[in-house]
Amino acid sequence: MLELEGVTRRYGRKVVLDGISAIFPVGLTLLVGPSGAGKSTLLRLLATAERPSRGRMSWAGEPLPAARKALRRELGYAPQAVDLPEDLTAREFALHIAALKGLELSAADRQFLSITQAIGLHADVNNRIATFSGGMRRRLIFAQALLGAPRLLALDEPTAELDGETARRVGALIVDRARSAVVVMTTHLSDELAPEAAAVLRVEAGRVAAA
Ligand SMILES: Nc1ncnc2c1ncn2[C@@H]1O[C@H](COP(=O)(O)OP(=O)(O)OP(=O)(O)O)[C@@H](O)[C@H]1O
Ligand SMILES: [Mg+2]
DSSP, X not given: OEEEEXXXXXXXXXXXXXXXXXXXXXXXXXXXXXXXXXXXXXXXXHTTSSOOSEEEEEETTEETTTTHHHHHHTEEEEOSSOOOOTTSBHHHHHHHHHHHTTOOHHHHHHHHHHHHHHTTOGGGTTSBGGGOOHHHHHHHHHHHHHSSOOSEEEEESTTTTOOHHHHHHHHHHHHHHTTTXXXXXXXXXXXXXXXXXXXXXXXXXXXXXXX
């Protein structure tokens, strides 16, 4: 379980997250809300890619920053936008991430192939990322987040740019992981996964409310 208490994030004078208190239990939590509301900023905080300006966070009952390392060891993070290493193949990139995560590489490779099979990226894993479309990049970013067995998954619009059938396949994997992990994902298409979600939170102007 991940817990936030009075979390505020400012950029200069601009308050982007305004005193957010929320509990993210095992299961799927959807973050919805308009563009610019602060969803990605909130996910970056959950993924410890940024720190709150104020407020407290805890992971598995232990407060950050002491628990930051423990959280990172159990984290899979799919950012909304990220520069990928264009000259690597998808598979090389996945192995690079696996190495950074300290995973056993042959097991991680098998896992990557099985994930990419499930989301229709299998045929392209040995191709250079430079040749990838937007939807292929999105699925690669999603697949690397799943490597290992993260107990915390922070997924920023994992189904954006995907056709309906592919988005459903990605959604099925997310729902499967949410049976044993804390999964927090942002989406603009709230209808599809909402019935499977433990909670749907609406982020609006830096505040969070049950939707
Ligand atoms: N590094 C930054 N410096 C300054 N302002 C920032 C920074 N990152 C985000 N913001 C601002 O914070 C606000 C929230 O942005 P954020 O990316 O979290 O929104 P979002 O809800 O994810 O939007 P979208 O649905 O378009 O992805 C925006 O006004 C944005 O301009
Ligand atoms: Mg965003």
